[in-house]
Amino acid sequence: MKLQDLINPAAAKELYLPVMAEIRDVRKLTELETLYTVALPGGAELGHQPGQFVAVSLFGVGEAPFSISSSPTRRGVFELGIRRVGMLTDVLAGCTAGRKIGIRGPFGRGIDVERFKGKDVLIVAGGIGLVPMRSMINYVLDRPGDFGRLIICYGSRSDRELLFTDELEKWRRNPNVDFRVTVDRGSPDWTGHTGVITTLIPGLNLDLDNLACCVCGPPVMYRFALLALRSRGVKEKDIWMSLERRMKCGVGKCGHCQINGSYVCQDGPVYHYPEIKALQEAL
Amino acid sequence: MVRFFLERDRVADLVKHLMERRTVYAPHRKGRRSFAFARTADPAAVVLDYPRTLHSVKKFFLPPREELLRFDLTDDTFAAGEPEPSGAAFLGVHSYDVAAVRRLDHNFSAGNAERNYLVRRQGAVFIGVGFEPDKFHFSGSVGIEPDDTAGCDAFLTKLLDGYVLEILTPTGRELLKGLELPPYEGNDPPAHPFQQHIYVPQSRLGRIMDKSYEHPVWAEASRTCVGCGTCNLVCPTCYCFDVQDHVDITATGGSRERTWDGCMLRGFSEVAGGEVFREGLPERQRHRVLRKFKYLSDTTGVPWCVGCGRCTAACPAGISIANIVNRLVGDAERTPVAPI
Structure with missing residues (x-):
């Protein structure tokens, strides 16, 4: 490698200008999370891969990155599942259908679906990590011939915080899906599994020679999920992880999302686990 | 010539x-x-x-501070x-x-x-x-x-x-052209010697940096660091930036601006919800120094520290990037070097 020469600005793209999209539908998922259905102008397709993200902005408030929650197999519009935790998401929570929002992207490296094809797909999603993983789950469900069994492990802090409850029910009833859910602390009427997400993994029926696994959740979850998967004999080469970092530009320029020398917005957010092993700050 | x-x-x-x-x-x-x-x-x-x-x-x-775009809030x-x-x-x-x-x-x-x-x-x-x-x-x-x-x-x-x-x-x-000057036919003037050095040739620096991740120097340098980010702001190769919206006083429009940001600041790696991915000053110091001497050098083949000395001259705590590097060099080469 060497230093790239200065190029003519005429050859450069506009990196920071959004496309003005429209919120088509707003559906409250829980007290904190909302699902937004978004349409690009002229019915344009977003053209994303499961696991990618977009930068959403409201003028005068700011811009932030959000995972795409819908599968690219569901065309015409795309969905963003957003938790209300800051300035931009507070304002978004008050937005209704018809509101214009700025969209840049899709950005980053999503799930390399080619490497999941023909294999059993294991999704380990903790909390809001289900939002990006739902893109992959529905992708697999929409192309049943391309993949083996779909195994979903979903953990939430409490049953009141479970996301996409109607879809969870569908997954539970789908004979081709092994759906497991657990909550850290259940309410008195919770009859399901209680415990952290890693307690679901020992009971799974896994074909270790034909498995691809993707993990997404809060930062604290990754090391424990990894230990649980490894103790079941899941091979490192069969594990992918979707990581969160602060991002501003999404195009590998602003520097915020770096893990050592890797830009999460370019090399991630979905990393193959053997790559992460060389990134000492990753987990 | x-x-x-x-x-x-x-x-x-x-x-x-x-x-x-x-x-x-x-x-x-x-x-x-x-x-x-x-x-x-x-x-x-x-x-x-x-x-x-x-x-x-x-x-x-x-x-x-640079305007990336101007927005109109009315439409x-x-x-x-x-x-x-x-x-x-x-x-x-x-x-x-x-x-x-x-x-x-x-x-x-x-x-x-x-x-x-x-x-x-x-x-x-x-x-x-x-x-x-x-x-x-x-x-x-x-x-x-x-x-x-x-x-x-x-x-x-x-x-x-x-x-x-x-x-x-x-x-x-x-x-x-047009500036009338006599030709210079004298000798090359003598070069001035440096007073500060990194005590190892550039070719050996890469391997030393590869082994530096767990070195105590990051914690040592952080004992006096106040995390002000001055070293980032004066660095001629630091390019990281933040982006924020500013609304005009008329509240009908405004601008999206980018401003310089620095990896030594706590908020640099903070995400919504409060998680900070480089919480401690040792981690931030390591990131700054390895950015200059390892991460970007690994992909471009040149050091990204150009040796201007600005970060050291401007540091309110007197932290010297050359001394940090020399401490790593000293340990790797088993040559005694005074603590920073």
């Missing part, structure tokens, strides 16, 4: 000549001890003999910001700062090329000047000598009674 003799009394003629043709940015005094690149209005105010400016010429191509429309091509003559730039611009050129050209930087950078002409290293400069240890002319269109080397003016490119020749 064409060399001329510029008598000390005629430096103002050179500045005037440039000012008649281009906007000129050159080092000026700022306060009693500081220097800054500023637009030249008075040829006599230009200072060519200076240790370092507070900021490098980076500020002209990647401004500390949700926007207009892209309009960066202007520089076209300026940068007079009196030191070799390490030209080397830093070369690295920024890489960053904004490689991968996703960025229009804003590339437009602002367009047409810039560099007339370098040699420097006498002070106790903070160590650019020689990263391969950048005081008389290194790489990237310059013309270069001035100080003599006792004036300067040698060397024309290096067709742009330089065109710009200096």
Whole structure:
């Protein structure tokens, strides 16, 4: 490698200008999370891969990155599942259908679906990590011939915080899906599994020679999920992880999302686990 | 290579000549001890003999605050910001700062090329000047000598009674045409030695950095660090930025602006919800130093620290990046080096 020469600005793209999209539908998922259905102008397709993200902005408030929650197999519009935790998401929570929002992207490296094809797909999603993983789950469900069994492990802090409850029910009833859910602390009427997400993994029926696994959740979850998967004999080469970092530009320029020398917005957010092993700050 | 003799009394003629043709940015005094690149209005105010400016010429191509777009809140429309091509003559730039611009050129050209930087950078002409290293400069240890002319269109080397003016490119020749100067036929003036060094050749630095991740030096350097981010702000190769919206007082519109940001600041790696991915100062210090000496060097083959000494000269706690590197070198090479 060497230093790239200065190029003519005429050859450069506009990196920071959004496309003005429209919120088509707003559906409250829980007290904190909302699902937004978004349409690009002229019915344009977003053209994303499961696991990618977009930068959403409201003028005068700011811009932030959000995972795409819908599968690219569901065309015409795309969905963003957003938790209300800051300035931009507070304002978004008050937005209704018809509101214009700025969209840049899709950005980053999503799930390399080619490497999941023909294999059993294991999704380990903790909390809001289900939002990006739902893109992959529905992708697999929409192309049943391309993949083996779909195994979903979903953990939430409490049953009141479970996301996409109607879809969870569908997954539970789908004979081709092994759906497991657990909550850290259940309410008195919770009859399901209680415990952290890693307690679901020992009971799974896994074909270790034909498995691809993707993990997404809060930062604290990754090391424990990894230990649980490894103790079941899941091979490192069969594990992918979707990581969160602060991002501003999404195009590998602003520097915020770096893990050592890797830009999460370019090399991630979905990393193959053997790559992460060389990134000492990753987990 | 064409060399001329510029008598000390005629430096103002050179500045005037440039000012008649281009906007000129050159080092000026700022306060009693500081220097800054500023637009030249008075040829006599230009200072060519200076240790370092507070900021490098980076500020002209990647401004500390830059409008990316202007938005209208009444109808949700926007207009892209309009960066202007520089076209300026940068007079009196030191070799390490030209080397830093070369690295920024890489960053904004490689991968996703960025229009804003590339437009602002367009047409810039560099007339370098040699420097006498002070106790903070160590650019020689990263391969950048005081008389290194790489990237310059013309270069001035100080003599006792004036300067040698060397024309290096067709742009330089065109710009200096009409400035009547006698040829210089003397010897090369002697180079000034560095007072600060990294005690290992560049070729060995990579391996040392590879093994430095768990070294106690990061914690040691953080004992006095206050996490102010000054080292990031004065660094000529730091390019990280934040983006924020600002609403006009009329509340009908505003601008989306980017501002310089620094990896030594706690908020740099903080995400919504409060998670901070480099919470401690040792982690942040390690990230800053390894960015300069490992991460970016691994992909580009050159160190991203250009040895200007600004971070060290400006640090309120006196933390020296050369001393940090030398501590790693000392341990790796089993040579005793005093603690930082």
